[in-house]
Amino acid sequence: MSIPATGIAERLTGMVQVLRGHGIRIGTGETVDAAQVVEVLGLTDRERLREGLAASLLHSEGQRAVFDPVFDLYFPLTRRPPEQHTDRAGLRDRLVAALAADDRAMMGQLAGEAVASLGGYGSSSASEGWSAHQTLERLRPQTLLVQVRTTVRQGTDAAFTDRLVDDEIRRRIEDFRELVRVEARRRVAERRGTDEIARRAVAPTADRVDFLYADRARLDELRSVVHPLARKLATRLTARRRRAARGRIDLRRTLRGSLSTGGVPMRPVLRRRPPARPELVLLCDVSGSVAGFSNFTMLLVQALHDQFSKIRVFAFVNRVDEVTDLIRRGTADPGGLADRILSEAAVAGWHGSSDYGTALGEFAERYADVVDPRTTVFILGDARTNRADPNLPALRAIAEKARRVHWLNPEQASLWPTGDSVALAYASLVDMHECRNAKQVGDLVARLLPV
Numbered sequence: 001m002s003i004p005a006t007g008i009a010e011r012l013t014g015m016v017q018v019l020r021g022h023g024i025r026i027g028t029g030e031t032v033d034a035a036q037v038v039e040v041l042g043l044t045d046r047e048r049l050r051e052g053l054a055a056s057l058l059h060s061e062g063q064r065a066v067f068d069p070v071f072d073l074y075f076p077l078t079r080r081p082p083e084q085h086t087d088r089a090g091l092r093d094r095l096v097a098a099l100a101a102d103d104r105a106m107m108g109q110l111a112g113e114a115v116a117s118l119g120g121y122g123s124s125s126a127s128e129g130w131s132a133h134q135t136l137e138r139l140r141p142q143t144l145l146v147q148v149r150t151t152v153r154q155g156t157d158a159a160f161t162d163r164l165v166d167d168e169i170r171r172r173i174e175d176f177r178e179l180v181r182v183e184a185r186r187r188v189a190e191r192r193g194t195d196e197i198a199r200r201a202v203a204p205t206a207d208r209v210d211f212l213y214a215d216r217a218r219l220d221e222l223r224s225v226v227h228p229l230a231r232k233l234a235t236r237l238t239a240r241r242r243r244a245a246r247g248r249i250d251l252r253r254t255l256r257g258s259l260s261t262g263g264v265p266m267r268p269v270l271r272r273r274p275p276a277r278p279e280l281v282l283l284c285d286v287s288g289s290v291a292g293f294s295n296f297t298m299l300l301v302q303a304l305h306d307q308f309s310k311i312r313v314f315a316f317v318n319r320v321d322e323v324t325d326l327i328r329r330g331t332a333d334p335g336g337l338a339d340r341i342l343s344e345a346a347v348a349g350w351h352g353s354s355d356y357g358t359a360l361g362e363f364a365e366r367y368a369d370v371v372d373p374r375t376t377v378f379i380l381g382d383a384r385t386n387r388a389d390p391n392l393p394a395l396r397a398i399a400e401k402a403r404r405v406h407w408l409n410p411e412q413a414s415l416w417p418t419g420d421s422v423a424l425a426y427a428s429l430v431d432m433h434e435c436r437n438a439k440q441v442g443d444l445v446a447r448l449l450p451v
Helices: 006-022 030-042 046-057 061-074 089-103 104-118 132-137 141-155 162-192 194-200 216-224 226-246 251-261 291-303 322-330 334-344 357-365 392-401 425-427 438-448
Strands: 278-287 310-314 320-322 375-380 404-409 433-436
Touching: 006 030, 006 061, 006 194, 006 278, 030 046, 046 061, 046 438, 061 162, 061 194, 061 433, 089 132, 089 141, 089 162, 104 132, 104 162, 132 162, 141 162, 162 194, 216 291, 216 357, 226 291, 226 438, 278 291, 291 310, 291 322, 291 334, 291 375, 291 438, 310 322, 310 357, 322 334, 357 392, 392 404, 392 425, 404 425, 404 438, 425 433
Parallel strands: 278 310, 278 375, 375 404, 404 433
Antiparallel strands: 310 320
């Protein structure tokens, strides 16, 4: 690696600060452990150092998606000699040979040459920036599969089936694509500063992905964190319930009891509350981009079903229907939950746009017996009602019957007064909370649920 010995401490502390900024909790003791790992392992074997630092700093496998690109920026490969600006055809031929031989050292060198030859952009003679996307679009390594397969068959007698050979070649091509991305980030970091690129160009962990901007792959990844998050929340809720069950000091009875000891309260008397599990009602907008947020929260609450005496879930676009049974069955196939709700429940009328006013009015009228003073209601949605009547009296009627009503809004609060949003009008009647990612959902659910 091209790091002077005197700069290792700064590199390590810089990397730790960036990882903390991405939501990975790293304490002082773990940082000291990481420094000892560097001292023991040294810088000779970069991959061994990567694994050592990951073991000392990370708490879960999911954090590797953030750690690896950050590590590549702070502990880059040894600077290579000046790049050979080769033509694309020659580069592709050499890449075929490297992929066939699974030669990672050569693939790393070719990644550097590819970015230097094909990835630069800007008007100056020295490139103003480097793009992995542009490099891969021009080189198109995914089209080399047939050539690599032919070379592999010539070089080995192994009795692989075609499918196994193809799968292995696709893995090597994806490895090369990742090497190109790493190389492009390293070059940009050299120009614009490692700290800035590490903060801005590294994707966040799944629990910090913004619901409204998450693509399908990210939503699939989000669903994988539902059950670990539910277990963590259940532990916190159980602890809160246990503390509440101990009761509070009954001052009047404690002072009365102290008369026998000369006014000294030797035995405090506690006012205990009978243990009770709350009832929860979810009212969820399942339209458009809000659906990812609503589906995640529905699955999370279903995973917490042991914490409640009763859970009922209702979904709407512009009509309301109960989907409690669909959520329960959806735990076996969470990926298809949204499609099942839209196809099996009556959540939309003659159009597919959100209409909060109509949905709230229908819920207040058709399901009036669902809400009572023991019920906590969570409403999930962005409160954008497409210029329709927000029907504030319906929400007021629900709030007057329920124990508490909380509105979780996946939009950032600064956008609530804009466009067709009526979030501020609803927020004047019930508590509304910004809730943009899985971490915020977990924190809010743990804080807002009654004990």
